[in-house]
Amino acid sequence: MAILKISAATVDGVMKSARPNKTTFYFDADLKGFGFYRTPGDVGTYFAEFRPVAGGSKKRLKLGTVGTLKATEAREAARKAIANAALGKDLAQNRTDERASGTVKQLVAAYISDKAMKESTRSFYKITLAKHIEPQIGSTKAVAVTRVDVQRAHSAMSKKAKYSANRAMALLSAAFVWGAKRGYVPEGMNPAGRIDRNKEEARERFLSADEMARLGDALREAETIGIPHRPSDSKHAPKEKNRTIYGPHVTGAIRLLMLTGCRLREILHLRWAEYDEKRGLLLLPDSKTGRKTVVLSAAAQGVLDGLPRVGKFVIAGHSAGTDHEAPRADLKKPWAAIAGRAQLSDVRLHDLRHTFASVGAGDGMSLPIIGKLLGHADAGTTQRYAHLHVDPVRAAADAIAGKIADAIGGK
Template sequence: MATIRITTDSVATLMKSAVPNKTTYYFDEDLAGFGLYRTTTGTGTFFAEFRPVAGGSKKRLKLGRVGTLKANEAREAARQAIANAALGKDLAQNRSDERASLTVEELVSKYIETRNKKVSTANLYRMLLKKHIKPRLGSTKAIVLTRSDVNRAHSLMSQEAPVSANRAIKLISAAYGWGAQNGPPDKKGVTYVPEGMNPASRIELNEEEGRERYLTGSEMMAIGAAMIEAETVGMPVDAGDAKHAPKGQLVVMSPYATAAVRLIMLTGARLREILNLRWDEVDLDRGVLRLPDSKTGKKTIFLPAAAVEIIKGLTRLGAFVIAGESAGTKNEKPRADLKRPWAAICKRAGVTGVRIHDLRHTFASTGVGDQMGLPVIGALLGHSDPSTTQRYAHLADEAARRAVEAIGSKIAGHLGGK
């Protein structure tokens, strides 16, 4: 063991000297506990040596190789390590914990797998992980990820897809919240990340414009007329349901496509709830659909008389009410979507800017406009969170104004002797 003043020049001179025949340690003259050692291969390594505040044997923390780490950088790192040890912080243990820590990708993956999300939700999460999180943060150890790292990643994600960037940050935040409460099943009491650690919290997300498009009464009439024409006379193929018919030829639209649109409009159901609907989930005697699994879990959809008649008018071709191309076959699958027929219907009706999901909004806005309370509308739509139904609160206010005016006018009339 030797004592030297560790500087850039002294280290350079030492590294040019003859290779020792055994590992030799050199301690700094000024900073106690700071040093470097040189092995029989000639490699030099900076280290910090300290005794934990609670007592016990000394610990030696490797700081980095000579050449990779400069002498002044190594001195500062040693100073911090020794100071932290005096405060009761064990950097050697911290580094050991860091090496054993899951990466961000592994933490998010375990969250997705363990939480047993619905298939559609899990697939969305995996897409966010693969496309946005993994390329920018995936290899970072979960316990050393900082809010600055997340902010920087969110900024890069936002350049490609602002909304998906928000979803990715929320997924990371949820994974950290879960990781702080859970850990390896074989290590009781050990969590994946420290309690309270969540570098994805309080990240300023991109503004998202809430889109609410409701069909007017005249637009609903136009869409109804277009569907009648489509399923009877037929419509030109240029925007129609058929994929390979000659352009300009009139093609009659599948009655299952128009039935699906009408059922969504009449019930406020989600698209997949109708397209995935099986005959054994339909109870026409009681006028309900009993879905064993929906976006919000088990769900009952009430059918108005018009919807019951639509379902009664459909021929049963397979397991699904809305028959798809594989209806009745061994590997039957539900219809994939309604994009082509819906585009044709809207074009013929002269209605623009309306998505299939807006039919659900139209159902809700119609109910609120007829002075039905938000709790009732939320129950019909299957909202698990009452706050989701609050998007229609302004419509409820308008309905309330009309209601109070009608009631007030009637009472005022009585008071005036009318």
């Protein structure tokens, strides 16, 4: 053991001297407990020694290696560690606890598993964790992640999917709030709480009468002679264009989306037992907003009554009628083909729901009624269609202003 004034020059001198046969310790002449040691492998490491509790055993906290950490930086770190020890704070134990704590992935996974939520939401969260959070900061200790780490992760996620990056931040923030209440992370810790998120603009795409007519033509073609395949540029491709015929459950699902304003999963997961044909209702036990009753039009009932009953689900999937029947997963491929045929490639299936609402608003139906038809839990959600609700408002304004004008002698 040697005592010297630890500085950049003295440490450099020690490291350039002959390698020791065994690990050699050097203590600072001014700050008691601060030092560094050099191993036979020629690695120098700064440390701080202290007693966390008076009379307790001495502990040594590694601060960093020589070359990575400057002597002045190591001195300041040692000063803080020794001062905290005097106040009863054991930084060495803190680091041990930190290493033993769970990762961000484990924290979010625990939140998804234990928090009460809809199964569809749980499934979405699992995908968000696997695709966006885990690749960026999943292996980082939850107690060690910083706001800077999360902001960088959000920026990286945003390069692939801007909106999904925002959803990932919302999930991460909720997981930290949940974890803090249960002691998984320090109280009040939420590095995702104030992250700058990507600006989102509500998409408003409604089908015009002409576009609805084109879609109707494409649906009839799909279920009769079929949608022609896209022509190939290959000289070996057959000259005759092959066609794909889509069964009544595919075209029926699309028609039901248009005629009810339901969400995609509400139609794909719909069971025959939930269809009250006498009263013309769909009694959904579990929608996005909870239990929901859908009032059916005569046109929607006509579609339902015309569908073959193959299994327990209205829209039969590949496993329909089997012991392990499951609802159809999606309509991505058939919708792409049918929408493309109707020259509506920019239209999403969810836009059919918007179209249902826009037709109602354009025809003067009240926003509360439209919200009831769509199953909106929050009236504010229906307000996005307010700008389409102009004619009835103008009629009311004309009626009121007309009476006032008559009273004051206006023309």
